[in-house]
Amino acid sequence: MMKDIAELPLPDAQRILIDAARPMATEVISTRSALGRVLAEDIVTPYAFPDTPRSAVDGYALNQVGLSNYQIVATLGAGQLPEQPLHAGQAAAVMTGATVPQGSIAVVRVEDVAVDGNLLTVQSEVKKKENINRIGEEMEAGVCILQAGTRLTPVNFSVLCCAGIAEVKVHCLPRVGILVTGDEVLQLGQTHKPGSVFDSNRHFLVSSLAQLGIECQVLGPVKDNEVTIRESLEQLSAQCDLVITSGGVSMGKYDFIRPLLQSSGYRMLVNRTKIKPGRPLMVASKDDTLFFGMPGYPTACLVNFFYFLLPAVKRMMGLNDVLPPTRKVRLADDLKGRKGRWDVLRMQVKGEPGDVLAYRAASQLTSHFMNMGMCDGLVLLGGECDGINSGTEVDLLDFALQF
Numbered sequence: 001m002m003k004d005i006a007e008l009p010l011p012d013a014q015r016i017l018i019d020a021a022r023p024m025a026t027e028v029i030s031t032r033s034a035l036g037r038v039l040a041e042d043i044v045t046p047y048a049f050p051d052t053p054r055s056a057v058d059g060y061a062l063n064q065v066g067l068s069n070y071q072i073v074a075t076l077g078a079g080q081l082p083e084q085p086l087h088a089g090q091a092a093a094v095m096t097g098a099t100v101p102q103g104s105i106a107v108v109r110v111e112d113v114a115v116d117g118n119l120l121t122v123q124s125e126v127k128k129k130e131n132i133n134r135i136g137e138e139m140e141a142g143v144c145i146l147q148a149g150t151r152l153t154p155v156n157f158s159v160l161c162c163a164g165i166a167e168v169k170v171h172c173l174p175r176v177g178i179l180v181t182g183d184e185v186l187q188l189g190q191t192h193k194p195g196s197v198f199d200s201n202r203h204f205l206v207s208s209l210a211q212l213g214i215e216c217q218v219l220g221p222v223k224d225n226e227v228t229i230r231e232s233l234e235q236l237s238a239q240c241d242l243v244i245t246s247g248g249v250s251m252g253k254y255d256f257i258r259p260l261l262q263s264s265g266y267r268m269l270v271n272r273t274k275i276k277p278g279r280p281l282m283v284a285s286k287d288d289t290l291f292f293g294m295p296g297y298p299t300a301c302l303v304n305f306f307y308f309l310l311p312a313v314k315r316m317m318g319l320n321d322v323l324p325p326t327r328k329v330r331l332a333d334d335l336k337g338r339k340g341r342w343d344v345l346r347m348q349v350k351g352e353p354g355d356v357l358a359y360r361a362a363s364q365l366t367s368h369f370m371n372m373g374m375c376d377g378l379v380l381l382g383g384e385c386d387g388i389n390s391g392t393e394v395d396l397l398d399f400a401l402q403f
């Protein structure tokens with residue numbers, strides 16, 4: 001039987017979890033399938049950009065400036081390599097992105113010339129180096145363009161593609177198992193029964209993790225039966241890097257998760273936190289599997305997800321920045337909390353960029369969840385804080401910034 005650990009302050013619990021959630025092993029995969037994955041290596045430019053001197057416009061590369069007439073000796077499209085250098089008085093028609101011939105000193109735009117057969121007349125002043133992108137102008141070879149620990153978004157993914165990098169070393173995605181518990185928990189589509197609840201935690205967790213590219217194996221809802229829960233946990237632990245349960249972590253007669261883990265050789269990392277909602281969260285580890293016991297109340301599950309589970313998952317994925325991102329908002333209402341506790345309040349945000357006001361949702365009860373649908377994020381009142389006055393600027397954990 002394991003020793004009970006006291007309720008932890010939020011920052012302590014976060015630190016323990018981030019330490020315990022080790023980054024997954026790495027694999028080399030095709031860049032084509034790497035969108036959303038986290039780089040396990042720095043990416044450097046394989047050659048200089050550009051690797052040949054290129055024209056920035058559709059125009060004429062000139063061997064010297066200051067003449068009014070030139071002889072056109074070649075026409076070059078992008079991708080074509082010039083066969084001959086330009087000599088005095090010569091010009092080459094070049095398209096945007098084309099490699100300019102050796103000896104080119106500037107490119108004049110088609111709009112600024114007149115052409116008669118092979119005779120080019122320049123009608124504007126041309127400056128040396130104008131409209132030529134020199135070799136290595138953007139970047140030399142071997143320069144870091146993306147750092148290890150970066151998640152590949154469409155923007156930086158396309159940078160990788162631009163550099164022609166066809167394979168990348170990334171962290172493997174964690175295999176995640178979810179066990180939903182509760183006699184009263186119905187699956188979506190079943191007929192409502194008085195006294196029952198529909199399973200929302202499963203869908204919240206599965207859809208949230210899907211935003212990170214993670215597919216979950218889900219068991220349940222299973223009955224609050226010790227044998228069934230033990231067998232389901234064993235099955236998931238054998239196959240997963242991360243096991244998440246929903247429900248059954250408080251003090252009731254049917255709350256089997258905590259005693260079950262305590263008697264099954266799990267190492268307790270967090271056994272309750274000083275957070276409201278979400279206090280009964282328990283986190284444990286066994287071999288290489290991390291275990292999160294989430295409270296059944298959807299609000300408590302959501303809060304624990306954003307402050308604890310998501311940072312741990314991000315760390316397993318290999319991300320550098322794992323704590324919840326926030327943005328500044330101004331409070332429209334007074335907020336109250338209790339000293340010694342980390343109170344999490346759900347907020348609705350309105351207003352223009354630059355003057356965003358955050359309104360406290362009327363109900364903050366853990367047992368209420370429906371108003372979350374109209375909320376935009378969470379505000380945290382730290383351990384020593386028992387309230388914040390309206391008008392104060394605070395950090396909002398904006399749901400939209402988390403994935």
Ligand SMILES: Nc1nc2c(c(=O)[nH]1)N[C@H]1C(S)=C(S)[C@@H](COP(=O)(O)OP(=O)(O)OC[C@H]3O[C@@H](n4cnc5c(N)ncnc54)[C@H](O)[C@@H]3O)O[C@H]1N2
Nearest residue numbers: 182197198199200201247248249250251279295296297300
């Ligand atoms: N005597 C005590 N009672 C409670 C304590 C305590 O310390 N002493 N802690 C309270 C706190 S805080 C919380 S939070 C809840 C957590 O309870 P459990 O994790 O054991 O969750 P359940 O009892 O299984 O369910 C609570 C509530 O949520 C509904 N539920 C469960 N699963 C789902 C689901 N998948 N989707 C939607 N809703 C779900 C369930 O029907 C219950 O209504 O305990 C307090 N009690």
Ligand code: MOO
Nearest residue numbers: 277278279300366
């Ligand atoms: O900590 Mo529980 O989630 O308050 O109700």
